[in-house]
Amino acid sequence: MKDMGWQALWWHHFFLLWSTIDAQTRYSIPEELKHGSVVGNLAKDLGLTLTEISERALRVASESGEQYFRVDAGRGELLVNDRIDREALCGQSASCVLPLQLVLEKPLSLHRIEVEIQDINDNPPKFYTEELFLNISETAVVGTRFPLESAEDSDVGGNSVKSYTLTKNECFTLKMKEVEDGKTVPELVLEKSLDREIKAVHQLRLTALDGGNPVKSGTSTITITVLDVNDNFPVFEKNSYRVSLLENTAKGSFVIKVAATDADEGPNGEIEFSFGARTPDSVLTLFNINPSSGEIILKGDLDYERETSYKIEITAKDKGSPEMQSHCRLQIDVIDVNDNKPEIILTSEPQPVREDAPGGTVVALLNVRDADSVNNSKVTLQISKGSPFKLKTSFSNNYALITSGPLDREKVSDYHVEITATDSGSPPLSSKRIVSVRITDVNDNPPVFTQKSYNVYLKENGVPGSILFSVSASDLDSGENAKISYSILDSKVQDVSVSSYVYMNSENGSIYSMHSFDYEKLKVFEIHVQAKDQGSPSLSSNATVHVFILDQNDNAPAVIYPSSAALGSLSHQRMPRSAKAGHLVTKVTAVDADSGHNAWISYRLAEATDASLFSVNLYTGEVRTKRAVSEQDDSSQRLILEIKDDGEPLQSATVTVSILLEDALHEPISELRLHKASEPSKKSGRITLYLILSLASVSVLSLLTFVILAVKCMRSSRSSGSCCCMRRQDSEDYKNPNRNLQIQLNTDGPIKYVEVLGGDMMSQSQSFRSCMSPMSEYSDFTLIKPSSTTDFKEVISVLDASLPDSTWTFESQQVTPNRWTATSRVSKAETHTAVNHSGFAKYKIKA
Ligand SMILES: *[C@@H]1O[C@H](CO)[C@@H](O)[C@H](O)[C@H]1NC(C)=O
Numbered sequence: 051m052k053d054m055g056w057q058a059l060w061w062h063h064f065f066l067l068w069s070t071i072d073a074q075t076r077y078s079i080p081e082e083l084k085h086g087s088v089v090g091n092l093a094k095d096l097g098l099t100l101t102e103i104s105e106r107a108l109r110v111a112s113e114s115g116e117q118y119f120r121v122d123a124g125r126g127e128l129l130v131n132d133r134i135d136r137e138a139l140c141g142q143s144a145s146c147v148l149p150l151q152l153v154l155e156k157p158l159s160l161h162r163i164e165v166e167i168q169d170i171n172d173n174p175p176k177f178y179t180e181e182l183f184l185n186i187s188e189t190a191v192v193g194t195r196f197p198l199e200s201a202e203d204s205d206v207g208g209n210s211v212k213s214y215t216l217t218k219n220e221c222f223t224l225k226m227k228e229v230e231d232g233k234t235v236p237e238l239v240l241e242k243s244l245d246r247e248i249k250a251v252h253q254l255r256l257t258a259l260d261g262g263n264p265v266k267s268g269t270s271t272i273t274i275t276v277l278d279v280n281d282n283f284p285v286f287e288k289n290s291y292r293v294s295l296l297e298n299t300a301k302g303s304f305v306i307k308v309a310a311t312d313a314d315e316g317p318n319g320e321i322e323f324s325f326g327a328r329t330p331d332s333v334l335t336l337f338n339i340n341p342s343s344g345e346i347i348l349k350g351d352l353d354y355e356r357e358t359s360y361k362i363e364i365t366a367k368d369k370g371s372p373e374m375q376s377h378c379r380l381q382i383d384v385i386d387v388n389d390n391k392p393e394i395i396l397t398s399e400p401q402p403v404r405e406d407a408p409g410g411t412v413v414a415l416l417n418v419r420d421a422d423s424v425n426n427s428k429v430t431l432q433i434s435k436g437s438p439f440k441l442k443t444s445f446s447n448n449y450a451l452i453t454s455g456p457l458d459r460e461k462v463s464d465y466h467v468e469i470t471a472t473d474s475g476s477p478p479l480s481s482k483r484i485v486s487v488r489i490t491d492v493n494d495n496p497p498v499f500t501q502k503s504y505n506v507y508l509k510e511n512g513v514p515g516s517i518l519f520s521v522s523a524s525d526l527d528s529g530e531n532a533k534i535s536y537s538i539l540d541s542k543v544q545d546v547s548v549s550s551y552v553y554m555n556s557e558n559g560s561i562y563s564m565h566s567f568d569y570e571k572l573k574v575f576e577i578h579v580q581a582k583d584q585g586s587p588s589l590s591s592n593a594t595v596h597v598f599i600l601d602q603n604d605n606a607p608a609v610i611y612p613s614s615a616a617l618g619s620l621s622h623q624r625m626p627r628s629a630k631a632g633h634l635v636t637k638v639t640a641v642d643a644d645s646g647h648n649a650w651i652s653y654r655l656a657e658a659t660d661a662s663l664f665s666v667n668l669y670t671g672e673v674r675t676k677r678a679v680s681e682q683d684d685s686s687q688r689l690i691l692e693i694k695d696d697g698e699p700l701q702s703a704t705v706t707v708s709i710l711l712e713d714a715l716h717e718p719i720s721e722l723r724l725h726k727a728s729e730p731s732k733k734s735g736r737i738t739l740y741l742i743l744s745l746a747s748v749s750v751l752s753l754l755t756f757v758i759l760a761v762k763c764m765r766s767s768r769s770s771g772s773c774c775c776m777r778r779q780d781s782e783d784y785k786n787p788n789r790n791l792q793i794q795l796n797t798d799g800p801i802k803y804v805e806v807l808g809g810d811m812m813s814q815s816q817s818f819r820s821c822m823s824p825m826s827e828y829s830d831f832t833l834i835k836p837s838s839t840t841d842f843k844e845v846i847s848v849l850d851a852s853l854p855d856s857t858w859t860f861e862s863q864q865v866t867p868n869r870w871t872a873t874s875r876v877s878k879a880e881t882h883t884a885v886n887h888s889g890f891a892k893y894k895i896k897a
């Protein structure tokens with residue numbers, strides 16, 4: 051059915067063409083007819099019969115070698131012999147006519163015919179390049195045109211390219227542009243600005259359509275690459291960053307990494323980081339930023355005390371042209387680390403403190419600092435233990451060092467108070483400071499003598515002005531408070547001011563004598579000395595110096611009997627011629643003002659008329675006859691006696707005794723005999739009597755005391771019982787003093803002694819004993835006695851008074867159950883003095 055339609059159309063065209071070309075036979079055929087298709091009926095058109103055609107061999111003379119047509123002799127028709135491509139034969143020319151020559155033989159004749167080749171739409175439009183690449187900048191303005199390649203169509207006329215279409219898109223439209231001789235070329239028109247960042251590549255398809263029927267088309271793809279323009283800022287991930295770093299973070303540590311993106315591509319999108327242009331040097335020296343990675347590294351040492359926080363501007367910059375940049379802020383907070391020791395500052399130098407300063411006296415002011423913050427700078431202070439100081443807070447971190455206890459410069463004169471400051475960091479740091487405090491002296495110590503009392507022994511007859519003694523005192527204070535001046539306190543010595551006897555060097559305590567002392571006049575005296583410091587008020591102390599004058603042998607024995615009116619004059623004694631041997635002629639008595647050995651007198655016969663007649667007792671001075679007086683003896687006898695003491699040097703005296711021998715003196719002789727016989731016993735009897743008397747009085751006194759005590763005790767025992775029983779028992783022992791206190795007088799044998807036994811015989815703790823040596827009747831006297839008793843003093847007095855002025859020795863002895871014995875020998879005078887002075891303890895001085 052379709053084929054039939056096409057044939058009808060073709061025929062219609064054929065007759066139309068034929069009628070128009072009348073002068074010359076012309077056929078019009080479409081191109082691309084099938085082989086054998088009939089072009090025209092030659093027989094009819096040329097007026098030839100079929101037989102003629104076959105006989106005369108009608109044929110097509112070829113002009114070009116190419117035989118597109120042939121003649122069908124049988125039917126007298128021109129047939130298509132080959133494919134006829136109008137485009138190949140005629141190109142783009144609008145008409146395509148092939149001239150043909152038909153040759154007839156016998157006779158040879160030539161017919162010219164034309165075959166017009168009509169175009170059919172057998173070619174689609176075609177682009178020279180099927181893919182088109184375009185680079186368009188992002189910045190291209192709207193309306194910009196981009197010429198495209200036009201499509202070619204081999205067909206002509208209506209079959210040629212008629213229109214173009216473009217795939218729909220937002221950015222581009224298609225416009226036709228007329229060029230010379232009515233030709234049009236397509237152009238791309240930018241309708242909307244491009245953005246590479248939204249769409250980097252646009253793919254379009256351009257289609258060219260021809261006017262044939264059916265329409266044929268050709269396409270070309272257009273790839274539009276949007277060229278990047280640096281139109282995007284780098285963008286940071288965050289507008290601001292914040293990071294905290296410990297103050298002691300090590301160098302080279304990673305701090306933070308900033309990041310930014312840039313929508314652009316290539317160099318336009320390549321970001322470089324840096325610190326802002328106005329970044330201070332303090333940041334630049336501490337931090338480093340990696341330009342490409344954005345990593346920030348610590349390259350210096352942080353110090354919280356210098357800077358607690360850093361605010362840094364960071365710039366990100368691309369490499370486009372012009373470059374684009376943006377900024378962000380980075381805050382780096384430094385966290386405090388306890389890296390600073392507390393510091394103790396003395397705001398006022400320590401002041402010396404008086405030792406009597408009351409508690410709370412301010413010594414020094416302190417201030418404590420710690421460069422760290424918060425807890426790391428919270429400082430507590432501690433003071434070394436044992437010092438009398440403490441710290442008082444005044445206001446923030448200010449302290450006062452005050453005294454907290456009694457001070458004594460004499461014990462500690464300088465304090466080195468160690469103060470420790472510790473902060474509350476972790477670990478805590480601490481520092482120390484030593485505050486030296488000087489304690490100033492206050493006169494709180496009196497001078498102290500080396501001894502409370504001194505004993506000085508001074509020989510009599512010394513040179514006046516010589517140093518007698520030196521006392522010294524010391525004072526614990528210092529300076530003026532310890533400067534001592536010595537003085538003598540006024541007192542009386544034998545009614546004369548002591549200052550007339552001695553004087554004192556106030557500087558060093560040396561005491562000088564101003565007199566030569568005479569033992570015989572002054573045996574002992576006291577000097578009260580005072581040491582006084584120069585403090586204000588001054589303090590003083592007293593001491594006593596006992597000066598004992600020591601006897602020197604400065605007195606010769608003095609003869610008392612026979613008394614002589616003038617020295618050296620004779621003393622006359624009478625004696626009967628009838629006197630037997632041993633007759634006591636006289637007794638020479640002498641005394642010596644000195645004491646001790648210096649007063650130990652011995653008698654010696656120095657010269658005698660008849661040395662064979664008289665002898666002198668060495669100790670008693672008794673002059674006795676050695677033999678019976680004979681008739682031949684002179685009636686006048688003269689004796690010179692030398693009396694010597696035992697001192698060093700010896701002092702002596704002489705006495706001359708004249709003796710007259712008388713014939714008739716009977717009565718005196720008998721008296722003398724009687725006297726002679728009785729005298730020693732009489733004398734010793736006298737002493738014994740005194741002793742008995744004195745001891746009896748002691749006993750009576752004791753008894754009385756005990757009786758009184760007993761009565762008292764009896765009375766009190768009624769109210770308070772047991773305590774007194776002991777006493778009563780004690781007093782029982784003293785009830786009978788005669789039993790307990792025994793006095794023994796022994797005159798037999800060579801030793802004569804009196805023994806006084808006191809107290810219980812069994813305890814034997816106390817006893818008095820008097821011994822008389824054979825040397826003399828009275829020369830030695832020994833007592834063994836209790837340590838203290840006033841009665842004993844009396845005994846001494848009695849003995850002293852009763853005995854002649856010869857030497858006697860006093861011996862003290864105490865026998866205790868503990869079995870120690872102290873014995874001392876003191877001469878009579880010393881004993882006397884000492885006893886008078888202050889009791890028995892003084893005896894030890896001579897021991
Ligand atoms: C388009 O640009 C690319 C790179 O930008 C280049 O390689 C290419 O040759 C360019 N094409 C044209 C047609 O200009």
Ligand SMILES: *[C@@H]1O[C@H](CO)[C@@H](O)[C@H](O)[C@H]1NC(C)=O
Binds near residue numbers: 425
């Ligand atoms: C400081 O110390 C106190 C008590 O120890 C604690 O409560 C506080 O959190 C500390 N402060 C700091 C900043 O460490």
Ligand SMILES: *[C@@H]1O[C@H](CO)[C@@H](O)[C@H](O)[C@H]1NC(C)=O
Binds near residue numbers: 520555558559560
């Ligand atoms: C005290 O001073 C006097 C005079 O300067 C001197 O003779 C004496 O020896 C001194 N005494 C002492 C104990 O130094």
Ligand SMILES: *[C@@H]1O[C@H](CO)[C@@H](O)[C@H](O)[C@H]1NC(C)=O
Binds near residue numbers: 539580590591592
């Ligand atoms: C020292 O003796 C004087 C005079 O007797 C007296 O006034 C003074 O108080 C005494 N000083 C001391 C410390 O005993």
